[in-house]
Amino acid sequence: MKQSITLGKVTKFMGLGFLSTLKDLFTGKLEKEDFINFLRKVAVPLASILLFIGLWHVGAMSLYNREANFKIEKALTDQGPAAAEAMRECIASGDISCQPNTLPSPGQVWDSYKSLLRDHNIISADKAAFIEKTATLNAKRIAEGKAPITYTGRPSFIDQIIMSLKTVFAGFLLALLIAIPIGILIGLSPTLKSAFNWFIQIFKPVSPVVWYLLVFMIVKTILIDSNGDSSFIISFISVGLCSMWATLVNTAMGVSSVDKDYINVAKVLKLGAFQKVFKVILPSSLPLIFTGLKITLSVAWMVLIAIELLAQSPGLGLFVWEEFQNGANDSNSKIIVAMFVIGIIGFLLDRIMLTIQNAVSFNKNEAI
Amino acid sequence: MAYLELNNVYKTYGQADHVTEVLSNINLSIEEGEFVAIVGFTGSGKTTLVNLINGLLEPTKGEVLFKGEPVFGTSHERGVIFQNYSLLPWLTVGQNIYMAVKEAFPKTSKLELNKLVAEYVEMVSLTPAINKRPKELSGGMRQRVAVARALAMKPEMIIMDEPLGALDALTRGNLQDEILNIWGKDKRTALLITNDVDEGIYMADRIIPLKPGPNATLGPEFKIDIERPRDKTEMNDNANFKETRNAIIEYLMDIGDERKSQAKEEFVLPDLSPKDFVNQFK
Numbered sequence: 001m002k003q004s005i006t007l008g009k010v011t012k013f014m015g016l017g018f019l020s021t022l023k024d025l026f027t028g029k030l031e032k033e034d035f036i037n038f039l040r041k042v043a044v045p046l047a048s049i050l051l052f053i054g055l056w057h058v059g060a061m062s063l064y065n066r067e068a069n070f071k072i073e074k075a076l077t078d079q080g081p082a083a084a085e086a087m088r089e090c091i092a093s094g095d096i097s098c099q100p101n102t103l104p105s106p107g108q109v110w111d112s113y114k115s116l117l118r119d120h121n122i123i124s125a126d127k128a129a130f131i132e133k134t135a136t137l138n139a140k141r142i143a144e145g146k147a148p149i150t151y152t153g154r155p156s157f158i159d160q161i162i163m164s165l166k167t168v169f170a171g172f173l174l175a176l177l178i179a180i181p182i183g184i185l186i187g188l189s190p191t192l193k194s195a196f197n198w199f200i201q202i203f204k205p206v207s208p209v210v211w212y213l214l215v216f217m218i219v220k221t222i223l224i225d226s227n228g229d230s231s232f233i234i235s236f237i238s239v240g241l242c243s244m245w246a247t248l249v250n251t252a253m254g255v256s257s258v259d260k261d262y263i264n265v266a267k268v269l270k271l272g273a274f275q276k277v278f279k280v281i282l283p284s285s286l287p288l289i290f291t292g293l294k295i296t297l298s299v300a301w302m303v304l305i306a307i308e309l310l311a312q313s314p315g316l317g318l319f320v321w322e323e324f325q326n327g328a329n330d331s332n333s334k335i336i337v338a339m340f341v342i343g344i345i346g347f348l349l350d351r352i353m354l355t356i357q358n359a360v361s362f363n364k365n366e367a368i
Numbered sequence: 369m370a371y372l373e374l375n376n377v378y379k380t381y382g383q384a385d386h387v388t389e390v391l392s393n394i395n396l397s398i399e400e401g402e403f404v405a406i407v408g409f410t411g412s413g414k415t416t417l418v419n420l421i422n423g424l425l426e427p428t429k430g431e432v433l434f435k436g437e438p439v440f441g442t443s444h445e446r447g448v449i450f451q452n453y454s455l456l457p458w459l460t461v462g463q464n465i466y467m468a469v470k471e472a473f474p475k476t477s478k479l480e481l482n483k484l485v486a487e488y489v490e491m492v493s494l495t496p497a498i499n500k501r502p503k504e505l506s507g508g509m510r511q512r513v514a515v516a517r518a519l520a521m522k523p524e525m526i527i528m529d530e531p532l533g534a535l536d537a538l539t540r541g542n543l544q545d546e547i548l549n550i551w552g553k554d555k556r557t558a559l560l561i562t563n564d565v566d567e568g569i570y571m572a573d574r575i576i577p578l579k580p581g582p583n584a585t586l587g588p589e590f591k592i593d594i595e596r597p598r599d600k601t602e603m604n605d606n607a608n609f610k611e612t613r614n615a616i617i618e619y620l621m622d623i624g625d626e627r628k629s630q631a632k633e634e635f636v637l638p639d640l641s642p643k644d645f646v647n648q649f650k
Contacts, residue, residue, distance in 0.1 A: 261454040267424055267441075268448045269471045269521075279467060283458040361458075 053106050060105035067100030096329045104333035109340075112333035120156035127151050155314055161341060164304060164315035167232065168349075171239030171300050179244040179296070180289065183251025184277070187285070193252070204245045208303040212238040212310045231313035238307045243300035250292025254285025290357040297353055301346045316342055370397035370433075371557055372421065372525065377430035379416055390416050392583040394430070396576065398557060405560040405568035406586070407616065408578030409624070414561045415451070417578070418529040421559065422448045434525075444472045447523030451530040453510040455502040455517075461489060462498040465517045472521035488520040491550065508539035512546070519550060525557040533563065541600065544571060552596070565616050569609060570598060575616060579623050587623070590616055 068091050076084035090098040104112075130151050138148040155163065186193045215238045223230045258281050266276045282289075308317025320338050323331040377394040380387050390413045398404050408414050419425040420432055423442040432439040434446065442448075455464050465485045473481065489498050492512035502510050511531060518526060531547070532540045548571055551558055562568050568575045569592055577587040590612055594603065603609045 261450065261452060262456060264424060264450065265454045265456065268422065269468050270442055270444060271467075271471060275467075275471075279459075280456065283456070286458075 057106050060103045063102045064100055064105070067102045071098070071100060099329050101327075101329075101332065104330075104336055108330070108333040109336045112330050113337045115330065116157040116334065116337060120158045123153065123156040123159075126153060157319065157338075160315050160319045161345070163313075164308065164317070165345070167236045167239060167308065167313065167315055168297075168300050168304050170232075170236035171243065171304070172297055174237065174240030175244035175247060175296050175300065176293065178240070179247035179292070180251050183248045183289075183292075184255050184282070186248075187252040187255025188277070188281070193256075200245070200248065204249075206242075208238065208242045208306050209310065211242045212307050214238075215241065216311075231311045235304075235307045235311040235313040235315075238311070239300050239304050242303045242307070243296045246295035246299060247289065247292035250288045250295075251285065254288030254292075255281055257288075258284045286361040287357075290353070290361060294350060294353045294357070297349050298346060301342070301349060305342065371400040371402075371435060372396070372398040372559070373431075373433040374421070375431050375433070377420060377427045377432060379413075379420060379425065380428045389583050391420070391585070393585050396586060398559060400557055401555045402574065403551065403558045403560070403572045405562055405572035405575045406578050407562055407565055407568045407575055407620070408584070409580045409620070410563055412578050412580035413584040414563075414578060415529055417584075418448075418527055418559075418561055422446050422527050444521055445524045447518035447521055447526045449511075449514050449518045449526070449528045449531045451533055453502070453507075453514045455510060455513055457502050460499050460501055461494060461505070461513050462486075464502070464513060465489065465520050468517045469520050484520060488516040491519075492516045492546065506539075507535050508543060511535060511543060515543075515547060515550070523556065525559070526551075528558070528560045530561055530563065532567065540567070547571070548597070565613060565620070569594075569613055569616070570600065570603065575612075577616060577620055577623070587619060 071091065072084050072087050075087040087098060091100070130153075134149050141148050182196070186196050212234070215234050219230055219234050219237065223233070262280050262284055266280045271279065304315070305317035305320060307313075308315040309321040312318060316338055320335055323334045323338070374394050374396040377391060378389065379391040380389045382388055394417065406414065406417065416425065420427055421434075421439070423439050423446070426440075434443075456467070459467065462485055465488060466481060469476075469481050469484050473484075476484075486495070486498070489495055492515055494509060494512055494516070497505060497509060502513065505513070511534075515531070528547075532543055535543065544567060560568065560571060565575075573592060575590045575592060577590075579585050579587050592612060594606060594608060
């Protein structure tokens with residue numbers, strides 16, 4: 001069975017069908033209906049994004065003015081009219097020392113984004129220079145059986161994003177490896193189900209913070225001999241344990257609710273236990289398992305921030321917390337940049353899961 | 369001794385206070401090579417009867433004997449064609465059949481099995497669709513796959529549970545002929561469950577009506593003495609056919625009426641009359 005793979009098919013498969021309309025627009029193959037469709041799929045979201053930014057700008061301005069007025073009033077009552085006038089001038093001049101601390105405007109956030117990128121370029125150049133400088137020394141150290149010297153400078157924003165992604169994937173993998181096998185066993189055996197049910201019901205609603213503390217208590221003792229940094233291990237295990245429940249419950253439900261017809265077929269064909277699980281039960285529960293995995297991945301990404309913050313594990317969560325504690329004049333807008341980055345990465349992760357789900361499961365889901 | 373025998377079979381569902389007796393006192397014997405049809409209303413316990421014979425269910429009382437041995441669980445000797453095709457949607461036509469033959473002939477080589485699959489797909493004339501998934505096929509094609517799957521396992525007896533029930537009339541006729549053709553080749557024992565009297569008369573040697581449940585039981589049998597191969601158009605003028613058909617339908621109608629008259633449940637309407645608001649306020 002050969003099928004040609006076109007751009008249209010690929011984009012639709014990934015739930016990005018509007019991209020092929022975009023292609024038609026440029027190649028001039030657009031019908032009227034397609035055009036209306038294009039307006040709905042592309043122009044309307046763009047307009048709503050612009051509207052959102054506009055409202056944000058207006059809101060941020062009014063908050064800024066309120067904060068500024070309050071500062072001037074306060075200077076007036078505490079220190080007199082001269083100080084109030086000085087404060088007014090200071091704010092108007094844009095001096096960093098007296099800027100009102102409030103919700104940053106879209107422009108400020110964009111500037112911070114650019115400054116974070118600049119910062120990343122500086123740090124990576126620095127890192128490259130360091131590696132170059134220590135290359136010969138490190139080669140010698142390795143030859144002598146000593147540990148090489150590594151770069152220990154501050155991680156850039158991009159480095160922290162990559163760290164966060166690593167933590168999430170490690171946690172997601174852990175969740176997958178725990179939840180799917182247990183889910184299958186629970187779904188297959190009512191005895192195991194009643195043995196595990198209390199466990200699931202009690203631990204499912206436990207908050208990320210408590211999971212972190214629990215994992216911390218255990219891992220700290222286990223790794224008592226090693227003097228390395230255990231924060232990554234603690235945070236990925238906590239992320240995994242927090243997020244695995246959706247997959248566990250969905251897998252168990254999918255496995256236990258396989259269509260009775262398929263079970264009858266398996267019985268009539270006298271399939272062995274192994275064949276029955278892998279040829280009938282698992283394929284039929286794949287859609288539900290994947291729904292679970294999708295929820296797991298988004299929960300993992302969501303709790304990651306809180307857990308990194310607690311575990312002091314480098315990543316976006318720690319970045320947000322450090323910026324908040326830092327209190328520099330552009331800290332607030334850097335936090336908002338992180339918020340958007342987190343949201344966009346979450347969206348992309350969801351799309352990736354959807355694509356994998358479409359590739360492996362038999363009933364092709366529409367993008368939700 | 370008969371090939372398949374059901375002796376005083378009872379089947380009940382539920383426990384204690386909520387027992388529903390679906391089948392009661394079923395006695396049936398089928399000889400080797402015979403084509404028997406069981407005709408009954410929907411909901412009369414036909415599928416339960418089929419599941420007792422193919423081994424998916426066990427009788428509450430009585431015994432089901434296949435070649436003199438009691439039936440415990442399913443067996444490759446009894447092939448089943450289900451009412452709703454029951455193809456696995458994530459496998460292609462070929463894979464669906466391959467899975468069945470691999471279980472039935474575990475010692476055969478992969479090459480041989482593939483040949484067998486191709487042969488049976490050819491038999492139901494689905495060779496062009498061998499790599500398609502059930503979703504891409506029409507209802508008739510799906511049921512042909514199910515037929516091929518059941519037959520490819522080379523069962524000694526073939527049990528069909530309303531195999532054509534969900535198909536349109538034209539496809540139905542074609543598939544009836546196909547099934548008869550295949551059956552005619554090696555004369556396996558066949559049991560057909562259907563709700564269509566004409567289909568039963570056209571295909572079977574013997575028709576047994578199932579009196580509707582609860583407490584469904586088999587009625588008197590009707591022999592069909594029409595020579596094979598049978599022709600649908602000619603059969604319409606056959607006196608024997610008309611007579612048998614009328615007899616069976618009359619019998620089934622009588623049971624239907626009997627059932628209706630037995631239903632003595634009366635619905636008492638509450639004694640209501642509109643309130644006299646007008647006079648109340650005078």
